[in-house]
Amino acid sequence: MRNLKMTIQYDGGRYKGWQKQKEGESTIQWKIENVLKRMTGEEIQVIGCGRTDAGVHAENYIANFHTNSELSVETMMDYLYEFLPEDIVVKSIKDTTERFHARYNAKGKTYVYRINNGEVRNVFNRKYTYHTSVKLNLDAMREGAKYLVGTHDFQSFTSQKPKTKSTERHIKYININKTGDMIEIEVDGNGFLWNMVRIIVGTLLEVGMGHMKPSDVGRILEEKKRSESGPIAQAKGLCLKEVHY
Amino acid sequence: MRNLKMTIQYDGGRYKGWQKQKEGESTIQWKIENVLKRMTGEEIQVIGCGRTDAGVHAENYIANFHTNSELSVETMMDYLYEFLPEDIVVKSIKDTTERFHARYNAKGKTYVYRINNGEVRNVFNRKYTYHTSVKLNLDAMREGAKYLVGTHDFQSFTSQKPKTKSTERHIKYININKTGDMIEIEVDGNGFLWNMVRIIVGTLLEVGMGHMKPSDVGRILEEKKRSESGPIAQAKGLCLKEVHY
Numbered sequence: 180m181r182n183l184k185m186t187i188q189y190d191g192g193r194y195k196g197w198q199k200q201k202e203g204e205s206t207i208q209w210k211i212e213n214v215l216k217r218m219t220g221e222e223i224q225v226i227g228c229g230r231t232d233a234g235v236h237a238e239n240y241i242a243n244f245h246t247n248s249e250l251s252v253e254t255m256m257d258y259l260y261e262f263l264p265e266d267i268v269v270k271s272i273k274d275t276t277e278r279f280h281a282r283y284n285a286k287g288k289t290y291v292y293r294i295n296n297g298e299v300r301n302v303f304n305r306k307y308t309y310h311t312s313v314k315l316n317l318d319a320m321r322e323g324a325k326y327l328v329g330t331h332d333f334q335s336f337t338s339q340k341p342k343t344k345s346t347e348r349h350i351k352y353i354n355i356n357k358t359g360d361m362i363e364i365e366v367d368g369n370g371f372l373w374n375m376v377r378i379i380v381g382t383l384l385e386v387g388m389g390h391m392k393p394s395d396v397g398r399i400l401e402e403k404k405r406s407e408s409g410p411i412a413q414a415k416g417l418c419l420k421e422v423h424y
Numbered sequence: 425m426r427n428l429k430m431t432i433q434y435d436g437g438r439y440k441g442w443q444k445q446k447e448g449e450s451t452i453q454w455k456i457e458n459v460l461k462r463m464t465g466e467e468i469q470v471i472g473c474g475r476t477d478a479g480v481h482a483e484n485y486i487a488n489f490h491t492n493s494e495l496s497v498e499t500m501m502d503y504l505y506e507f508l509p510e511d512i513v514v515k516s517i518k519d520t521t522e523r524f525h526a527r528y529n530a531k532g533k534t535y536v537y538r539i540n541n542g543e544v545r546n547v548f549n550r551k552y553t554y555h556t557s558v559k560l561n562l563d564a565m566r567e568g569a570k571y572l573v574g575t576h577d578f579q580s581f582t583s584q585k586p587k588t589k590s591t592e593r594h595i596k597y598i599n600i601n602k603t604g605d606m607i608e609i610e611v612d613g614n615g616f617l618w619n620m621v622r623i624i625v626g627t628l629l630e631v632g633m634g635h636m637k638p639s640d641v642g643r644i645l646e647e648k649k650r651s652e653s654g655p656i657a658q659a660k661g662l663c664l665k666e667v668h669y
């Protein structure tokens with residue numbers, strides 16, 4: 180049986196996230212499975228590298244699926260390009276080893292959160308960027324972000340209920356860069372809890388706006404309580420950039 | 425009476441262009457006039473720098489309007505920001521001289537046409553970019569473009585019926601640049617006929633794909649017949665970048 184690895188780009192704006200929760204919900208996984216079923220005549224199950232929240236985007240989402248189909252990858256690419264909606268693109272498909280599993284084998288992920296910090300919103304990136312005209316103090320945000328780098332219990336930075344599963348994760352780096360009015364917060368880690376990147380960004384925004392001190396981030400981490408951290412940042416600003424294997 | 429000059433950014437995707445043709449049509453002019461009428465209580469008429477086709481975008485569209493309102497420009501900006509839809513942004517408003525007229529005083533315009541020449545479409549710029557995976561020969565396109573620079577009769581490059589109005593225009597430059605998979609064709613001229621930029625781009629695409637020779641562009645110009653030039657390029661790739669006064 181073949182095992183095929185896909186790299187997928189999607190605009191998550193009109194989807195309930197990657198993974199279906201209940202039958203009939205519009206998710207990226209469901210859209211792709213439907214096309215693959217039509218293409219192969221098999222009951223294909225697509226294994227994703229992880230869940231993404233409703234409204235979150237992906238530049239290079241990784242998924243795999245098993246099939247007995249003998250179609251060439253070129254034919255599969257053409258078929259998917261033709262039948263997927265215009266907000267989902269399969270950028271590549273490759274035959275891979277039988278044991279490859281997009282979720283279990285993922286060693287880490289890089290997310291990027293985009294903020295337009297200009298006076299007014301920009302109509303051309305409005306669907307992929309969070310806009311605030313409140314001038315953000317990037318130095319304070321960078322100082323606050325330092326507390327999060329390393330291995331920590333991120334209970335304060337997830338919507339996941341306490342004590343259901345381990346909330347320890349490792350963050351390798353958080354880079355905050357600005358080009359013109361556009362701020363990019365890049366977060367790289369070995370794995371992320373539910374809503375974790377968006378709550379980290381929401382908390383750093385509080386620091387950037389002066390509502391919290393950089394050192395509050397360290398305190399919040401130690402408190403291990405969701406109620407201490409900042410609000411969850413809007414989904415549309417978040418994009419899964421890379422998955423590491 | 426005050427005369428106010430506005431710089432406007434819009435995503436033209438869901439509009440019938442800048443200017444209303446008949447009552448009730450959804451145009452950018454109509455959207456802005458409605459908000460200004462509510463704001464001032466006056467019958468405001470907004471004078472645009474020119475028509476843009478349905479689906480064409482603008483980075484810096486210029487318009488002006490006269491009013492007796494004593495509201496500050498800051499208040500006007502806030503009002504427009506609040507009540508315009510998210511695909512139209514008034515970037516600035518300034519009091520200007522009584523005689524300023526956005527259309528009559530315009531000395532020239534710069535348009536940019538964006539082409540994604542990658543293997544697959546990109547979901548994030550799909551609404552502002554024309555996609556073709558046929559590898560374009562940029563050198564041939566640049567050579568063809570040279571024939572159009574200068575003062576010419578552009579009858580072959582407009583949807584305007586022959587002999588209704590003058591079809592002579594001056595093109596200052598056509599620059600074709602590529603960054604990654606993204607090609608930008610920048611066209612600067614003293615004025616443009618109906619559909620002129622899109623027919624120029626459509627013709628240059630024929631050259632880039634090898635369906636026409638660069639020298640054909642010169643021949644087409646001399647023929648003064650719309651039937652000789654290439655097809656009209658998709659509206660969504662075109663954006664009005666600057667208006668010169």
